[in-house]
Amino acid sequence: MVIHDLTAAECHETLSRSGIGRLACARDNVPYVVPIYFVYEPDHLYGFTTVGQKIEWMRLNPRVCVEVDDIKDHTSWTSIVISGRYEELPDTPEYEAERRQAQMLLEKRFLWWQTAHAAEQLRRPDSKPSPTVFYCIHIEETTGRRAAPDAIEAAGFASPPTSARSTPRRRRSRLPS
Numbered sequence: 737m738v739i740h741d742l743t744a745a746e747c748h749e750t751l752s753r754s755g756i757g758r759l760a761c762a763r764d765n766v767p768y769v770v771p772i773y774f775v776y777e778p779d780h781l782y783g784f785t786t787v788g789q790k791i792e793w794m795r796l797n798p799r800v801c802v803e804v805d806d807i808k809d810h811t812s813w814t815s816i817v818i819s820g821r822y823e824e825l826p827d828t829p830e831y832e833a834e835r836r837q838a839q840m841l842l843e844k845r846f847l848w849w850q851t852a853h854a855a856e857q858l859r860r861p862d863s864k865p866s867p868t869v870f871y872c873i874h875i876e877e878t879t880g881r882r883a884a885p886d887a888i889e890a891a892g893f894a895s896p897p898t899s900a901r902s903t904p905r906r907r908r909s910r911l912p913s
């Protein structure tokens with residue numbers, strides 16, 4: 737397998753195609769990661785959710801990381817890691833244009849609101865629903881890597897690396913006579 741770093745254009749292309757990532761945040765040095773749907777715009781990710789642990793934690797600490805991947809098999813994959821900053825898009829005149837932009841992009845995904853509301857029902861089955869949240873992740877840094885089969889693997893001959901082949905053989909135990 738050969739791995740190479742992605743160019744900015746390759747990262748852009750992968751993020752534009754993908755809509756699922758893992759959002760990591762932290763509070764008091766404790767990490768927390770959950771899968772999310774998002775839409776990508778250059779420099780931003782937009783998401784939709786209801787208030788729960790991740791929103792409460794990101795309000796306290798807006799430094800986040802998002803991982804996005806496209807895995808075909810163990811020798812063919814693409815993975816992107818984004819560092820960024822969480823910003824909530826509240827329902828106020830100041831944020832109206834950006835909220836509308838986020839909603840317009842998210843609406844292109846079928847039933848884009850469904851997962852957030854299903855998570856909400858699990859959280860508070862008997863009480864009033866908590867407010868919905870549109871949010872933005874401002875992208876500060878993006879790195880990407882892609883793996884592809886090497887020439888031997890592409891030809892269908894997968895062999896373990898030399899170090900794996902040279903593991904000591906187990907000593908044969910003598911059968912009792």
Ligand SMILES: Cc1cc2nc3c(=O)[nH]c(=O)nc-3n(C[C@H](O)[C@H](O)[C@H](O)COP(=O)(O)OP(=O)(O)OC[C@H]3O[C@@H](n4cnc5c(N)ncnc54)[C@H](O)[C@@H]3O)c2cc1C
Pocket residue numbers: 756770771772773774783784785786787788789790791851852853855859
């Ligand atoms: C492919 C995919 C896409 C998703 N997209 C969205 C989305 O766009 N918007 C959205 O609101 N939700 C989405 N979800 C659900 C999301 O992962 C969270 O479960 C949900 O947002 C609630 O997160 P919370 O931090 O508010 O948890 P809370 O409801 O506050 O619950 C916190 C507790 O539940 C556990 N928990 C929370 N989520 C998960 C999980 N996914 N798996 C295991 N344990 C969990 C935590 O460890 C913690 O103990 C998606 C899930 C998947 C699989």
